[in-house]
Amino acid sequence: METVGWQRARPTTGQTPMCEAMNTSRRKSPRMQRSPQRIHVDPNSASSCLLLESVHYLPHRVEYVHTHRPQWQRTTSLIMHHKPPLPGFAVRDFSLAEDWTFLNHGSYGAIPRSVQQEQERWRQELERQPVDFLARRWPGLVAEARGQVAPHLGTTSDCMAFVPNATAGIQAIIRSFSWQRGDSILTTNHRYDAVHRILQFAMRRAGGQVIEVDPSANPTPDSLRTALLAACRPHTRMVVLDEITSPTARRLPIKPLIEDLRDRGIMVVVDGAHAPGQIDVALDTMGVDFWVGNLHKWVCAPRGAAVLYAAPQHHDVIRAPITSHGHGLGFHAEFDWTGTFDPSPWLSAPRALAQHEAWGGAELRTAHRQLAGHFRDRLYDALDLPNPAVPGTPHTLAMIAVPLGVPTTHVPAAQHWLAAHKVEAPIIPWQGQTWIRASAFSAYNMPDDIEALIALLPKLRNVLRDGT
Template structure:
């Protein structure tokens, strides 16, 4: 079966980034790439900060942060009063976990598609409080209805104090029906934290429409913001209970300022985030989403064909705007975290290509992303060189 054609490129988009042209950057989902306009906006803010630090930090900075927060919340379809800026999704999840007041006998429920760093945070909080962490197994091929039923069957009302579910999973590029899951959990009185690390900029869903108790997403991936820019959105009943990981001078101001203000932190990434969104809007949000999803699908087929993976065995991400795709690796490869990291490094060093290699359900997977700075030829070069590299144990 022939590979479908790639999408039409977005002319000039590659020139908006300062990425090394000698490397194929096919892993936007891990650390993103900051457009030059956002880099320059951040540098101007850093210059302002260093020119007069006392003035920068003490005259209007809280208001500038609040203005940025409202701008980002508007883009995400979130309530600005319930939105707080934070550094990344993992930090936002940690804030929620330590604000719950977990006790012995409580449990935090997740799926086996959850992000590893969030799982570490859950385990630490459970160890500290005596709560337990229980994991639901969700097959990669499960339908949305099956996923919802698995969650429904796994809830333990009165004991399950929090359900953590990914909107778009990092390890498996799986799109979860989070609005339906939130509805089911709400019927049983179980609050939900949606880990939407990859959603802002890639997925069109409004945060309000999901209705989660807590929703956390990164702007520094698909939203083109400088790294260290994320938001935690909290439903009204929980806002007074949210406490920062470190108490500082805005503590008495309540949420969200008490969470955002961390004294001498560098706030320039947050303040320049609108410049990243400006780039996305200038290119056309819907146009970028369609291009990136189409290019990731093209790359998946090209590389999958080179590895002898039938199209039927290439996982479907479950949505037309998902710009990350998985390819199963040959049996025995990257079955551990260390093995996955080693293979990812080998691909980077020998093929000059940055990809993500993940381990899930006892198997190694290659995760490819599509972004406006990528070209079909980059996936073709990976497809040409990867089979030979994989046989070199």
């Protein structure tokens, strides 16, 4: 059982209002008093090489006051067997600009310095002898990296290939099949826009159809199952489902549905772009035909590192998004080499996973959800919306998306306006409404980060209404 509570400290004379404080440098003054310490991990673990600075684990009860925003006092009370890291415990380990409030880890992630250094090490090794590295050593190096990443996703390296990003993985899946006139692919209206465009392109070319269903803004197992099964047709060949939705930050309840779809002979593709590092992933027991997931988001690998999973029965069918020298030579040969590229993101992915585990692994993911619960409570309170959860409880994910109740006409202008105020949070048009999404990455985000966004919400809604 766990409870999280936040309280505002009594203002004192001379304090800087939140709306003014957000325009000052946010990290030049220490967020909290930290003393560097080293973590010594299991020498038999892959993360044993990591010596981490500035990490503190939460005691059963802790009270402290932010030094740069003294009007916000945080009181955290946790009752749990394993204690998650304190929010912001590794802020020094990232290169994020000190004068920005960064609430958008979900789009492109952020790379810890230890992983940046690992990527640079691989790049330097490549430059010492490019031909030897790429022409002779590469097959062994990429196989070793696959073997280290696969167990974290609940599968074996036999069923996993690296791809540059989840979108490239979806493209590979769709282009690997011969689509016929009358075929249909099902998805939901929570889908990622780039995936929607891939599906539309393939179906238009073949004379088929993409069918989008609406399982509601907050899908339940029954609403999702009812909407999808009612839309199935005799020529429905594939269903593409998000594990975690991008525009609405919902975790779709897909597990009970997979067997129903497979029993109908329909292939199941899961877009897990936001899943690795945010939720537990167990691919071999999921029962899907294909799955794609990014490592550059919540795992904090370099951008350009993602994974495609293919069930064994599809290994002879799946083709890489770029046809190159490995075409027709097997699953891994298809994807390991699609032309000259920078291999450092793939080779650095094991270090990113080791860093994730050294920061607590499952405990870190719990800390994300606890912080996200606070962000959720504050946003719903500020917008005077009914909270979908019990206040003070962890959120289901590390991202929150909330409707702002304004039209979508001026979303680009509003996004630029928000950026001009040094707050990074995506403004997303969805189903005729404007939503805002906030990420809670507990290694560097702090509870009061959400206050910088909340202070801007009244003016932001005006910008969304009239464009100025």
